[in-house]
Amino acid sequence: xxxxxxxxxxxxxxxxxxxxxxxxxxxxxxxxxxxxxxxxxxxxxxxxxxxxxxxxxxxxxxxxxxxxxxxxxxxxxxxxxxxxxxxxxxxxxxxxxxxxxxxxxxxxxxx
Amino acid sequence: xxxxxxxxxxxxxxxxxxxxxxxxxxxxxxxxxxxxxxxxxxxxxxxxxxxxxxxxxxxxxxxxxxxxxxxxxxxxxxxxxxxxxxxxxxxxxxxxxxxxxxxxxxxxxxx
Numbered sequence: 542x543x544x545x546x547x548x549x550x551x552x553x554x555x556x557x558x559x560x561x562x563x564x565x566x567x568x569x570x571x572x573x574x575x576x577x578x579x580x581x582x583x584x585x586x587x588x589x590x591x592x593x594x595x596x597x598x599x600x601x602x603x604x605x606x607x608x609x610x611x612x613x614x615x616x617x618x619x620x621x622x623x624x625x626x627x628x629x630x631x632x633x634x635x636x637x638x639x640x641x642x643x644x645x646x647x648x649x650x651x652x
Numbered sequence: 653x654x655x656x657x658x659x660x661x662x663x664x665x666x667x668x669x670x671x672x673x674x675x676x677x678x679x680x681x682x683x684x685x686x687x688x689x690x691x692x693x694x695x696x697x698x699x700x701x702x703x704x705x706x707x708x709x710x711x712x713x714x715x716x717x718x719x720x721x722x723x724x725x726x727x728x729x730x731x732x733x734x735x736x737x738x739x740x741x742x743x744x745x746x747x748x749x750x751x752x753x754x755x756x757x758x759x760x761x762x763x
Contacts, residue, residue, distance in 0.1 A: 545694075575751055584654060584742055584754030585695070630695065637749035639708045640685070644694035 547643035560618040564631035571633040658755035670731040677745030
């Protein structure tokens with residue numbers, strides 16, 4: 542049973558525009574959410590997180606939004622750069638213990 | 653560099669064989685997590701160890717086992733290998749309530 546879902550396997554965006562990656566979860570007990578970025582032949586690297594007490598967290602060009610009522614998480618990248626081209630995974634956990642990952646969205650930023 | 657080291661990077665073996673994957677966590681991290689990523693799949697959580705003790709179990713097959721040693725490194729043992737076990741195996745380490753940090757994975761190919 543997939544508790545975290547990323548329904549878009551891929552996304553293409555022009556350089557300089559906004560990239561929006563989406564994630565849905567089913568377990569209302571999840572209280573900690575993360576985004577990871579993965580380049581080929583490397584492990585995932587942590588990008589940004591948000592706890593359920595917030596609805597927005599920003600770090601430079603990256604902003605994560607959390608809509609608890611809709612059980613929906615999104616990552617906004619503004620402006621998008623070619624180096625942002627990677628696979629993005631969202632993950633969710635209850636109290637920071639076992640993490641559940643989505644299947645990933647492959648982002649391509651076109652120069 | 654995440655500080656998490658996984659060896660070997662690649663492993664090629666045959667059905668029915670047994671292999672051991674090794675992970676050295678980041679300095680100071682007491683938790684080690686193992687994940688499996690099959691083609692086009694997300695990261696499937698296998699098992700977590702915390703300071704030498706099993707903390708959480710996910711979708712780990714009975715043919716698979718893991719342990720964490722006193723120096724905190726961990727090994728994942730896969731036995732009676734089947735073609736479907738071909739995948740990327742990631743190790744991550746972390747501290748409670750903090751993002752996990754991933755190694756670059758071991759690519760296991762079963763012929």
